[in-house]
Amino acid sequence: MSNKKITKLLKKNGLRLDNRKFDELRSIKMEIGVLEKANGSAYIEWGKNKIIAAIYGPREVHPRRLSLTDKALVRCRYHMTPFSTDERKRPAPSRREVELSKVIATAVEPIIFTEFYPRTVIDIFIEVLESDGGTRCAALTVTSLALADAGIPLKDLVAACAAGKIDGKIVLDMNGIEDQLGEADLPIAITPRNKEITLLQMDGTFTKEEFKKALNLAIEGCEKIYDIQKEALRKEYIIVKEETEKIEEE
Amino acid sequence: MSNSYGIMESIKRKKISELLKYDKRLDGRGLMDFRKIKIETGMIGTAAGSALVSLGNTKVMTGIKVETGTPFTDKPKSGVLTTNVELTPLASPNFEAGPPREKAIEMARVVDRGIREAKAIDLSKLCIDPGKLVFIVYVDIYVLNHDGNLFDAFALSAISALLNAKMKKYTVKKNGELKYGKGYIKLPVQNYPVEISIGKLDGKMIVDPSLEEEAVVDGLITIAIGKKGEICAMQKRKTGVFSVEDILLAITIAQKKAKEIRENILGELIAKNKKA
Amino acid sequence: MQYLVEKRQLVIPGELLAEGDYKSGKNTYQEENRIYSSLIGLANHIEKNVFVVAIKTGYMPVVGDLVIGKVIDMRLSGWIIDINAPYKAMLFTSDAFGRSFNARKDEMSDFLKVGDLIFAKISAFDRTRDPIVTIRDQGLGKVNRGHVIKITSTKIPRLIGKKGSMVNMVKRETGCQITIGQNGLVLVSGKNVEVEALAILAIRTIEKNAHTLGLTDKISNLLKKEEGD
Numbered sequence: 001m002s003n004k005k006i007t008k009l010l011k012k013n014g015l016r017l018d019n020r021k022f023d024e025l026r027s028i029k030m031e032i033g034v035l036e037k038a039n040g041s042a043y044i045e046w047g048k049n050k051i052i053a054a055i056y057g058p059r060e061v062h063p064r065r066l067s068l069t070d071k072a073l074v075r076c077r078y079h080m081t082p083f084s085t086d087e088r089k090r091p092a093p094s095r096r097e098v099e100l101s102k103v104i105a106t107a108v109e110p111i112i113f114t115e116f117y118p119r120t121v122i123d124i125f126i127e128v129l130e131s132d133g134g135t136r137c138a139a140l141t142v143t144s145l146a147l148a149d150a151g152i153p154l155k156d157l158v159a160a161c162a163a164g165k166i167d168g169k170i171v172l173d174m175n176g177i178e179d180q181l182g183e184a185d186l187p188i189a190i191t192p193r194n195k196e197i198t199l200l201q202m203d204g205t206f207t208k209e210e211f212k213k214a215l216n217l218a219i220e221g222c223e224k225i226y227d228i229q230k231e232a233l234r235k236e237y238i239i240v241k242e243e244t245e246k247i248e249e250e
Numbered sequence: 251m252s253n254s255y256g257i258m259e260s261i262k263r264k265k266i267s268e269l270l271k272y273d274k275r276l277d278g279r280g281l282m283d284f285r286k287i288k289i290e291t292g293m294i295g296t297a298a299g300s301a302l303v304s305l306g307n308t309k310v311m312t313g314i315k316v317e318t319g320t321p322f323t324d325k326p327k328s329g330v331l332t333t334n335v336e337l338t339p340l341a342s343p344n345f346e347a348g349p350p351r352e353k354a355i356e357m358a359r360v361v362d363r364g365i366r367e368a369k370a371i372d373l374s375k376l377c378i379d380p381g382k383l384v385f386i387v388y389v390d391i392y393v394l395n396h397d398g399n400l401f402d403a404f405a406l407s408a409i410s411a412l413l414n415a416k417m418k419k420y421t422v423k424k425n426g427e428l429k430y431g432k433g434y435i436k437l438p439v440q441n442y443p444v445e446i447s448i449g450k451l452d453g454k455m456i457v458d459p460s461l462e463e464e465a466v467v468d469g470l471i472t473i474a475i476g477k478k479g480e481i482c483a484m485q486k487r488k489t490g491v492f493s494v495e496d497i498l499l500a501i502t503i504a505q506k507k508a509k510e511i512r513e514n515i516l517g518e519l520i521a522k523n524k525k526a
Numbered sequence: 527m528q529y530l531v532e533k534r535q536l537v538i539p540g541e542l543l544a545e546g547d548y549k550s551g552k553n554t555y556q557e558e559n560r561i562y563s564s565l566i567g568l569a570n571h572i573e574k575n576v577f578v579v580a581i582k583t584g585y586m587p588v589v590g591d592l593v594i595g596k597v598i599d600m601r602l603s604g605w606i607i608d609i610n611a612p613y614k615a616m617l618f619t620s621d622a623f624g625r626s627f628n629a630r631k632d633e634m635s636d637f638l639k640v641g642d643l644i645f646a647k648i649s650a651f652d653r654t655r656d657p658i659v660t661i662r663d664q665g666l667g668k669v670n671r672g673h674v675i676k677i678t679s680t681k682i683p684r685l686i687g688k689k690g691s692m693v694n695m696v697k698r699e700t701g702c703q704i705t706i707g708q709n710g711l712v713l714v715s716g717k718n719v720e721v722e723a724l725a726i727l728a729i730r731t732i733e734k735n736a737h738t739l740g741l742t743d744k745i746s747n748l749l750k751k752e753e754g755d
Contacts, residue, residue, distance in 0.1 A: 054340035058612035083297035083313025125340035151583030156540030
């Protein structure tokens with residue numbers, strides 16, 4: 001790839017290679033209820049990332065021995081299609097995909113009233129159709145929409161966003177090249193209402209000051225993501241609301 | 251263990267066969283009607299070619315990747331075509347995560363045969379250095395929503411994605427070294443196979459069986475038809491049996507429906523591919 | 527501090543509904559003196575009770591609900607029933623036979639087989655054990671004919687219509703019996719496949735065009751036209 005030639009991620013005018021400012025998100029589009037068979041589903045385009053999430057359940061747990069007597073089991077499968085990356089990815093789940101599946105499940109579970117559905121499973125299936133850095137945050141963000149669409153009782157949504165360091169500068173929402181060549185990456189997820197952190201991973205190097213700055217920037221990013229999530233849900237369901245009102249009028 | 255979502259209500263079974271006696275179907279279609287077909291292409295930037303096909307509520311996405319690799323020893327001058335089908339668990343309550351099982355493998359092989367035997371791609375044009383280096387075309391098919399007749403949707407999305415696909419311009423040096431140039435070329439697509447699945451129940455034939463119909467019909471056959479009406483591949487599925495007359499009738503139906511689809515649905519993509 | 531959400535406002539999970547001296551009702555939860563929504567729906571309140579009418583949510587069994595279920599397995603003590611809920615229900619042989627079951631004399635599959643449908647009532651359920659259904663009531667029991675369709679649960683009110691006007695019209699015009707299970711399944715049964723197909727077409731049209739105005743007339747016209755053909 002041509003990435004090898006790139007040595008600097010910030011241009012002379014201080015903007016990033018895709019002309020974003022340091023605290024600017026990529027363009028984001030969310031859609032609710034895109035699959036017919038799933039109990040809930042949602043689709044997100046976050047920059048070039050294209051991800052679909054589906055929820056099945058609460059339903060009976062198979063194999064049975066995994067079932068919990070006091071709450072629902074939350075199970076996630078994050079998977080990338082072979083054509084979602086520059087080099088074809090083998091279809092079998094990689095160790096990275098297995099890890100991300102686990103951290104995503106752990107990050108959404110705190111918002112779910114799992115105690116309402118003992119002995120069941122809530123299955124989350126995520127398929128990355130195209131990727132360009134930051135898929136775990138996008139996947140987590142779209143998963144929380146799919147859960148809401150499935151009508152599963154939630155305490156809040158989860159909004160996720162990463163901050164990191166490129167060319168020594170703290171920036172928000174790195175794309176693929178920035179992620180690859182940058183010095184540090186800090187993906188987080190929060191419950192927007194209480195600002196509780198439900199996912200935090202980091203790799204690279206930060207000083208403590210840099211970390212604080214990055215964390216605050218990432219939280220700001222999550223808040224912006226939350227606004228887009230709310231908007232997407234309202235847009236989808238305001239139609240349903242109008243329907244019900246018309247019934248009452250007729 | 252098999253799961254309960256797959257169990258069909260006995261009265262629905264009865265209903266489907268009752269309706270067929272009147273040449274009717276649950277969703278109001280005629281026996282020879284496909285559901286609404288919609289094709290979008292080129293939405294995946296990381297893929298060489300991509301297509302999203304809807305067949306009613308059945309939704310299938312195919313992505314093409316072109317990479318280099320070694321040819322098969324028995325075909326040293328031929329590029330390689332690899333077809334992979336994944337029944338993603340997000341598409342149906344019946345699909346489970348894990349490596350492809352026999353169902354997915356059968357589907358992949360039937361789609362693969364249709365494309366391969368129709369010579370949809372001129373593999374001889376994908377040789378770089380005989381015996382050493384050729385292009386490998388990966389056709390990865392993902393089902394997003396399963397509402398029946400995946401075979402036809404898979405084949406349609408595969409050929410659409412191939413028609414949409416492009417690869418970097420390249421030259422081959424005398425020593426066999428590959429050099430990429432600027433710009434893109436289309437993949438050498440030369441035939442446009444369309445697969446038609448036909449179900450049989452109580453002597454009646456239907457095309458494009460829905461999920462419910464698939465469960466009820468006793469005979470099911472998939473036929474791939476090339477651009478001249480030639481038969482490229484066939485697969486009899488399910489346990490029900492066919493007579494010779496049945497098979498001949500099925501072929502006639504498949505040829506007619508394949509032609510319609512190729513002209514009405516794929517026409518634009520084929521024209522675009524030819525122009526490039 | 528006092529806050530109260532507007533009536534019929536569209537809310538999403540985690541949205542603040544009320545602050546102060548209020549009571550947390552259906553589909554809401556409370557933290558200190560704040561009440562939040564747990565689902566997407568329309569907020570409402572009656573006096574101090576704040577609740578949310580869910581727009582889309584899965585079916586959760588409630589004792590007394592009438593449901594349509596499918597037999598998916600058989601055990602020694604009874605049949606396992608899929609009721610389109612997170613839990614499978616149980617129908618005991620004693621309930622079905624109306625007396626104690628004798629495994630030596632009685633053949634369970636003579637009564638109900640895998641794939642058979644029943645119209646039943648939830649007789650017990652508390653989430654710690656699977657729900658139990660009964661068919662020991664008038665109008666309940668095995669469904670012998672007709673057709674079951676699954677309806678997006680949000681469209682069920684539209685199908686019923688104001689005080690049942692929509693579903694009653696479809697019944698009247700097609701002569702079909704239409705049974706709506708509280709678990710989101712609808713059973714259509716008529717004197718022949720044609721009228722059933724017509725009723726299903728009407729229901730599907732209602733489902734698809736649920737947001738359009740004048741739907742009652744539209745469906746009425748559709749039914750009259752098809753009958754005339």
